[in-house]
Amino acid sequence: MLSIKDLKVSINGKKILNGFNLEVKAGEVHAIMGPNGTGKSTLASVIAGREIFEVTGGEIIYKNQNLLALAPEIRAREGIFLGFQYPVEIPGVSITNFMKTAVNEHRKYKGLAPLTATEFLALMDEKKKLVELQTKLANRSVNEGFSGGEKKKNEIFQMAMLNPDLSILDETDSGLDIDALRIVANGVNKLKTKDNASIIITHYQRLLDYIVPDFVHVMYEGRIVKSGGKELALELEEKGYDWIKKELEEKSNL
Amino acid sequence: MDTTIKDMDLKSKLISTFHENRELFYKNTPAEISALKDIAIKDFERLGFPHTKLEDWRFTNLANALSHDYSLSIKPEYQEIDIESIFLCEVPDMDTYNVVLLNGWFASKNASLSILSNGTIIGSLAKAMQTYPHLVKEHYGKYANTSKYGLDALNTAFSQDGIFIYVPDNVKVNKPVQIINVTNSEEKLFVQPRNLFIVGKNSELTIVNCDHSLNHNVKFINSLTEVFIGENATLNHYKMQNIDNNSALINSIYFHQSANSNLTTNSITLNGGLMRNNLNIALAGEHSNADLFGIYLIDSNQLVDNCTFVDHIVPNCTSNELYKGIMDDKSRGVFNGGVLVRKDAQKTQAFQSNRNILLSDDATINSKPHLEIYADDVKCSHGATVGQLDPEAMFYMRSRGISEDSARMLLMYAFANEVINKINIEVLRERIDEMVSKRLRGELSICDQCVLQCKDKAPSVFNIDMTKI
Ligand SMILES: Nc1ncnc2c1ncn2[C@@H]1O[C@H](COP(=O)(O)OP(=O)(O)OP(=O)(O)O)[C@@H](O)[C@H]1O
Ligand SMILES: [Mg+2]
Numbered sequence: 001m002l003s004i005k006d007l008k009v010s011i012n013g014k015k016i017l018n019g020f021n022l023e024v025k026a027g028e029v030h031a032i033m034g035p036n037g038t039g040k041s042t043l044a045s046v047i048a049g050r051e052i053f054e055v056t057g058g059e060i061i062y063k064n065q066n067l068l069a070l071a072p073e074i075r076a077r078e079g080i081f082l083g084f085q086y087p088v089e090i091p092g093v094s095i096t097n098f099m100k101t102a103v104n105e106h107r108k109y110k111g112l113a114p115l116t117a118t119e120f121l122a123l124m125d126e127k128k129k130l131v132e133l134q135t136k137l138a139n140r141s142v143n144e145g146f147s148g149g150e151k152k153k154n155e156i157f158q159m160a161m162l163n164p165d166l167s168i169l170d171e172t173d174s175g176l177d178i179d180a181l182r183i184v185a186n187g188v189n190k191l192k193t194k195d196n197a198s199i200i201i202t203h204y205q206r207l208l209d210y211i212v213p214d215f216v217h218v219m220y221e222g223r224i225v226k227s228g229g230k231e232l233a234l235e236l237e238e239k240g241y242d243w244i245k246k247e248l249e250e251k252s253n254l
Numbered sequence: 255m256d257t258t259i260k261d262m263d264l265k266s267k268l269i270s271t272f273h274e275n276r277e278l279f280y281k282n283t284p285a286e287i288s289a290l291k292d293i294a295i296k297d298f299e300r301l302g303f304p305h306t307k308l309e310d311w312r313f314t315n316l317a318n319a320l321s322h323d324y325s326l327s328i329k330p331e332y333q334e335i336d337i338e339s340i341f342l343c344e345v346p347d348m349d350t351y352n353v354v355l356l357n358g359w360f361a362s363k364n365a366s367l368s369i370l371s372n373g374t375i376i377g378s379l380a381k382a383m384q385t386y387p388h389l390v391k392e393h394y395g396k397y398a399n400t401s402k403y404g405l406d407a408l409n410t411a412f413s414q415d416g417i418f419i420y421v422p423d424n425v426k427v428n429k430p431v432q433i434i435n436v437t438n439s440e441e442k443l444f445v446q447p448r449n450l451f452i453v454g455k456n457s458e459l460t461i462v463n464c465d466h467s468l469n470h471n472v473k474f475i476n477s478l479t480e481v482f483i484g485e486n487a488t489l490n491h492y493k494m495q496n497i498d499n500n501s502a503l504i505n506s507i508y509f510h511q512s513a514n515s516n517l518t519t520n521s522i523t524l525n526g527g528l529m530r531n532n533l534n535i536a537l538a539g540e541h542s543n544a545d546l547f548g549i550y551l552i553d554s555n556q557l558v559d560n561c562t563f564v565d566h567i568v569p570n571c572t573s574n575e576l577y578k579g580i581m582d583d584k585s586r587g588v589f590n591g592g593v594l595v596r597k598d599a600q601k602t603q604a605f606q607s608n609r610n611i612l613l614s615d616d617a618t619i620n621s622k623p624h625l626e627i628y629a630d631d632v633k634c635s636h637g638a639t640v641g642q643l644d645p646e647a648m649f650y651m652r653s654r655g656i657s658e659d660s661a662r663m664l665l666m667y668a669f670a671n672e673v674i675n676k677i678n679i680e681v682l683r684e685r686i687d688e689m690v691s692k693r694l695r696g697e698l699s700i701c702d703q704c705v706l707q708c709k710d711k712a713p714s715v716f717n718i719d720m721t722k723i
Binding site: 048050073075091105109141158 | 650656658
């Protein structure tokens with residue numbers, strides 16, 4: 001589904017991704033872990049199409065297309081969803097209006113008629129339940145004044161509404177209380193099928209107890225330096241990142 | 255300079271017209287008002303038209319608008335016109351008392367003054383001067399300032415008609431009064447309507463004022479309105495402006511607020527060649543509150559100048575001001591926000607904010623908050639911002655599959671919506687909401703509500719060039 005090869009990205013001349021490689025197939029869950037500032041969110045933004053980052057090398061192939069040539073909205077309509085680490089507040093735009101526009105633009109892209117008001121509200125209701133999102137939030141402006149946890153729940157709600165093929169969840173677990181974590185993880189699990197895939201960026205192995213990954217990757221200084229199964233997350237939790245850094249140093253000293 | 259000579263021409267032309275037609279201007283006016291006119295014409299001779307050397311007029315140059323060879327509409331016209339046959343300004347589901355000014359003259363097929371069963375009087379000011387001189391005299395000329403402002407002087411000297419509204423004490427007027435101000439002429443026209451609204455103690459009134467032009471001929475409108483709001487009374491005042499690009503509109507309003515009174519004013523400017531809103535509020539009774547809201551959506555060479563002045567005269571009053579603008583092309587916005595807190599006005603709370611979005615490099619905004627505070631126990635704040643649409647929000651929306659155009663539209667609409675949301679009559683809010691959306695999509699022209707078939711039907715649209723944002 002997604003194939004990233006030797007991706008190099010910089011911003012204002014500063015190199016952030018440095019030969020990043022990743023293969024994701026339908027049905028898979030990949031977890032990406034790694035120290036602060038190693039480029040995890042940058043990777044997510046570049047996949048979603050954020051234009052401030054400059055791709056200086058490599059390629060991203062998604063569903064056999066050159067993803068980097070597509071506008072962000074086209075990527076979204078082609079099934080890519082980014083759950084933001086820091087969801088953006090948009091005062092004055094209600095979640096309802098925002099989602100209605102998004103859903104109907106997805107439908108238009110697929111050649112489908114827009115949903116009627118009733119159909120749309122029914123869909124909202126169904127998906128709100130999935131993440132136990134309070135009804136009153138839906139009438140508020142997008143993320144405005146939401147608590148950290150509410151913002152993250154709202155991301156998963158949007159994911160449920162748009163039903164993506166590839167979702168990238170950037171630290172969706174941080175800021176969630178134990179119950180919210182369970183709700184969000186359940187939501188993600190319910191949305192999982194053999195045809196879609198997700199990339200879960202997290203700092204805590206706790207989330208991976210709920211959403212069990214097929215692969216765990218460790219990212220460091222702009223690329224993946226170690227990959228393994230879910231037991232790698234446990235090992236990281238126990239030992240931190242130092243042993244990986246040491247391993248790397250030893251390799252480079254050879 | 256050529257233009258100056260032309261201004262001079264218009265000034266002297268007006269003055270000589272006044273003297274040649276004295277009997278017309280003084281006809282049926284009570285002695286007190288005639289005396290005001292005597293003073294006003296001298297004030298105008300002394301002050302003339304405002305010019306850019308005046309601090310309040312630095313960014314708004316009337317020279318061009320004053321350079322035309324105007325004709326004056328000085329004889330009563332259109333008394334029996336059926337305005338609905340030529341113009342529709344409907345708010346669906348909103349029942350209103352409708353009154354119309356055509357070229358500054360009260361126009362109606364019915365009586366020129368109506369009295370509702372609750373004692374409210376609505377109609378022609380000229381007629382009210384004859385029928386209820388005591389009511390008119392008590393407030394007429396008491397709030398405008400002819401010795402300071404040339405345009406106030408000019409209006410006071412020349413004005414012959416306008417809208418008069420009187421609400422007695424303890425009356426809640428059940429429906430909004432809608433004032434439709436239209437201009438229509440084959441000639442270049444100079445009109446000067448004069449309005450007087452009086453809201454009695456404990457009473458409540460909503461006014462919806464619509465300024466429209468019916469064609470694209472050059473017009474200069476110098477409108478002056480005085481409003482008295484009695485103790486514990488409430489006035490909601492909505493002003494919609496959708497005027498062609500060739501017109502200049504000066505809209506001066508003086509609100510005088512008594513104790514515990516409440517004023518909300520909302521100016522919605524959708525089109526207009528040159529538009530100057532002078533909004534003066536005197537908080538003259540304790541515990542009175544004024545909310546001033548405004549939104550202006552302009553493009554091409556349009557100019558909108560909101561000049562507001564809130565005078566905190568006594569203690570314990572509040573004022574809250576929010577003006578927002580979206581400007582495209584070479585349009586220019588001006589915001590002059592004056593707040594005066596006098597020495598005695600302790601415990602004043604005065605807040606002011608002016609926020610702008612510029613869609614093109616050539617669009618400009620001159621925003622000048624001006625606070626003068628002589629009391630020490632006050633809470634005041636002001637702020638002005640100029641920006642573009644938030645790129646983070648744009649990306650967030652696009653990442654959800656929303657096209658760039660739709661995302662911009664949602665953001666612009668959201669920006670405007672903060673002001674529109676303050677409109678507390680639901681049907682009116684929906685209607686204005688719809689007009690603003692249309693305006694932002696470039697689909698609203700001044701011809702929209704007009705059923706006249708003019709030959710020069712030049713649409714004046716807000717065609718946002720999406721690539722410029
Ligand atoms: N807009 C930007 N301008 C300048 N530098 C940036 C920008 N965005 C990211 N960076 C830099 O790129 C590097 C990678 O940032 P990124 O947000 O991708 O890290 P991360 O792995 O997601 O970290 P965290 O775990 O803290 O979320 C950091 O050094 C960061 O400061
Ligand atoms: Mg991050």
